[in-house]
Amino acid sequence: MNKEFFEALGLLAKENDIEADTLIETVRSGIMKAIKKDYPNCENIAVEIDPETGKFEMKILKEIVEGEPEDPDNQISLDEARTLSKRARVGGTAEIKLNPAKFGRVAAQNAKQSIKHEIKSFERDKLIEQYKDKVFECVPATVQKVEPATLNAVVTIDKNEVYFIRKEQIPGEVLKPGDVIQVYVVGVSQPDKKPSIRISRTHRELVKRLFEREIPEIADGIVEVKAISRVAGSRSKIAVVSNDPNVDAIGACIGPAKSRITAIVNELKGEKIDIIPWSEDPEEFIAKALAPAEVRSVEVYEDEEIRECKVVVPNNQLSLAIGNKGQNAKLAAGLTGYRIDILPEDPVPGDDEEE
Numbered sequence: 001m002n003k004e005f006f007e008a009l010g011l012l013a014k015e016n017d018i019e020a021d022t023l024i025e026t027v028r029s030g031i032m033k034a035i036k037k038d039y040p041n042c043e044n045i046a047v048e049i050d051p052e053t054g055k056f057e058m059k060i061l062k063e064i065v066e067g068e069p070e071d072p073d074n075q076i077s078l079d080e081a082r083t084l085s086k087r088a089r090v091g092g093t094a095e096i097k098l099n100p101a102k103f104g105r106v107a108a109q110n111a112k113q114s115i116k117h118e119i120k121s122f123e124r125d126k127l128i129e130q131y132k133d134k135v136f137e138c139v140p141a142t143v144q145k146v147e148p149a150t151l152n153a154v155v156t157i158d159k160n161e162v163y164f165i166r167k168e169q170i171p172g173e174v175l176k177p178g179d180v181i182q183v184y185v186v187g188v189s190q191p192d193k194k195p196s197i198r199i200s201r202t203h204r205e206l207v208k209r210l211f212e213r214e215i216p217e218i219a220d221g222i223v224e225v226k227a228i229s230r231v232a233g234s235r236s237k238i239a240v241v242s243n244d245p246n247v248d249a250i251g252a253c254i255g256p257a258k259s260r261i262t263a264i265v266n267e268l269k270g271e272k273i274d275i276i277p278w279s280e281d282p283e284e285f286i287a288k289a290l291a292p293a294e295v296r297s298v299e300v301y302e303d304e305e306i307r308e309c310k311v312v313v314p315n316n317q318l319s320l321a322i323g324n325k326g327q328n329a330k331l332a333a334g335l336t337g338y339r340i341d342i343l344p345e346d347p348v349p350g351d352d353e354e355e
Contacts, residue, residue: 041073138209171233202232229334289332293321308339
């Protein structure tokens with residue numbers, strides 16, 4: 001039985017890429033918890049696991065006392081102790097070996113669950129260590145397969161397979177095996193089965209990382225990204241500012257012959273990107289954020305609970321300012337942090353105000 005146990009232990013360590021000593025401590029802890037459930041009042045429990053000698057023992061330790069023990073869970077009479085060892089003496093310790101079979105199904109299951117939990121925690125820590133330099137970064141991923149029914153995909157990142165769910169893919173994007181895509185590493189999750197990396201192509205930070213990758217001035221800190229608002233697959237607005245008066249922030253982002261912005265748009269499968277000049281003046285910033293619409297005036301209201309403003313646009317710019325299904329206004333609000341009420345310059349009598 002011990003031989004089979006250590007063979008299984010070795011296989012488990014290999015499958016999970018865990019150091020043998022670490023796994024042994026995990027197993028020992030799990031078994032200790034299981035024994036404690038069956039013997040809740042025992043204060044001294046010992047579990048010995050030594051793969052070199054093949055020793056695998058679990059036992060309860062009890063103090064040897066003269067006469068009837070006052071605490072049977074932790075004491076044993078001298079007479080009974082001598083049935084276990086002829087060398088037993090009062091004040092000494094008796095070792096009562098346990099047979100794993102005595103645990104019963106419940107105790108065995110408790111040990112198994114504890115071990116599985118510890119292994120999952122170890123796997124999660126290992127993933128975090130492996131991906132600590134990639135979390136919140138943009139990394140290349142190669143599509144291995146796509147499930148026809150769900151369109152969920154499996155991709156590889158640094159030779160590790162990562163499950164890529166459909167809702168984190170760009171709407172309308174059709175992935176094919178062999179495609180190399182840029183994904184944003186959101187973090188490490190721990191679902192029921194095993195820890196995994198969470199990746200996304202809909203996250204707004206993906207846009208920022210792509211700008212940092214394609215535009216040296218942003219990577220070097222000369223041009224700074226101040227805010228991003230995004231409807232994945234449709235449109236993004238990104239506010240930038242130059243920290244060098246000799247560098248045009250928007251020109252740097254567009255690049256020669258639009259090469260830089262085109263590379264980003266292509267990676268995002270044609271998603272439109274509005275590059276907005278950031279301003280410390282809220283009224284100026286809000287007006288610019290509503291591009292491509294023209295703005296006549298902006299009136300800002302601020303209190304402790306909500307930031308909002310009223311924007312007036314020419315009548316022929318109203319639909320453009322609001323956008324299809326309100327998208328332009330929503331993106332501008334997300335970019336600036338203000339609730340934006342958009343009104344026509346010359347309201348038609350009897351018409352309700354537009355938002």
